[in-house]
Amino acid sequence: MRADRLMAIVLLLQHREQVTAAEVARELEVSERTARRDLDALGMAGVPVYSVQGRGGGWRLVGGARTDLSGLTASEARALFLVAGPASSATPAVKAALRKLVRALPEPFRAQAEAASSSLVTDPQRWGSSRVEPRRPRFLDELQDAVIRGVQVRLGYVDRERTGTERTVHPLGIVAKGPSWYLVARTGTGRRTFRIDRVSSVAPTAEPVHRPADFDLAESWRAIADEVERKRTPLEARARCAPHATDVLRMAFGARLEVGGTTTDGRIEIVIRGNDERKLAGELAGLVDYLEVTGPPRVRDHLAAIGNTLAERYGSDRAAGTHERT
Structure with a gap:
């Protein structure tokens, strides 16, 4: 995100007093062209940065690098370091740069800035099949x-x-x-x-x-x-699958899938959790090409019953159609 990079550059200028485009590029893992464009954008946005031409030149902040971190308030410092936390969509390079630059914060802000970077975790996996729309809670x-x-x-x-x-x-x-x-x-x-x-x-x-x-x-x-x-899915079905099938099974079962070790024949031992034997068997029935269910017996019985029903219903139709054509 470009906004993250621009804020990181401001802190970099505060911390080092003067930087070159090459140093910014190296620190944030972007090209020098991108670094120069970002430095120019800061000036156009009203941030008091200026370039020093010639040998030993670079970019500086008007007033020097130790001027109270551009006047950041405590809440602004906290907000800035939220982008460095695990819930942020910022790139790893920007997160790393912001964490390094925490040392440039004034002492009163430092603890809260560090707390902000670890205050929030995002877990995108929904509980079960919930389709509730996200809404920001009141408090x-x-x-x-x-x-x-x-x-x-x-x-x-x-x-x-x-x-x-x-x-x-x-x-x-x-x-x-x-x-x-x-x-x-x-x-x-x-x-x-x-x-x-x-x-x-x-x-x-x-x-x-x-x-x-x-x-x-x-x-x-x-x-x-x-x-x-x-607690939501206390039932466990044990199975074995080919190594290439684990990605398909992860897509189908998400956090309910546990991948274990490799068997002597090269297959992978897995556990799939559910809360009802019949329902879990129904989910597994469509994946017979990818796995072999080894237990518990009741789940295997339900799978066999599903297979018999399918064979009786659709196998006889297929046979009748073949007989009519002859």
Whole structure:
């Protein structure tokens, strides 16, 4: 994204005082032509950059490189470093450059900028076959602000039984899962996940968040999502497939597919999760060219029944058509 590159160049100028187009190109992994075009665009947009001609020349910011990071406010610094986080669509090169440049931030902003870069995780896989349209929850901004500032909040929440509660939580991160948004937080009873569209009120406190030293939002969410998926799909069908078939099966089953080791005949052991034997057999029946189901027996029985029904219904029609032609 070009906006990410332009912001990265501004920070690069602040950090190094003077840069050449070649240095910008190397830092952001773009061509020198693109770097010069971006530097020119900053000047045209009103950013006070100017070029120094001749040997030893380059590009500088008017007023020098240590002028309070172009006057960025704390909220602007946080917003900037959101583009360096795991949920960003920025290129890896831009993310890397922004993370390096965090050292150029004034000390009061640095912690919040670093927190912003790890405050949000995006998981594009929807739960099951949900087709709910994404909608921005009412209290999303307030909760993300609490995560970044590292303050506890008094949280009002309505659960799936429509029971309202209120509690003080330690916000640890925000997750976008398909169209749904979640708050991962530490509570008096352990780590919990709250659907943000069920949050009824948010009141920040002055108390700091007690964040585990080894906490990683992406890893924590993977564990949470795996646990939820297992509860939603407790049935496991075991199968073997050819190596080239795993891509097709991933497209068909998504997170419900687990790929294991290689068997002695070169096939891959897999597990496919579901919540109903008959329904899972129906899903697998259309993929018989790609896999052999080895268990459980009830799923194999349903597959055999489906095969017999298909043979009786369509095999007899085929035979009758052949007889009529003769």
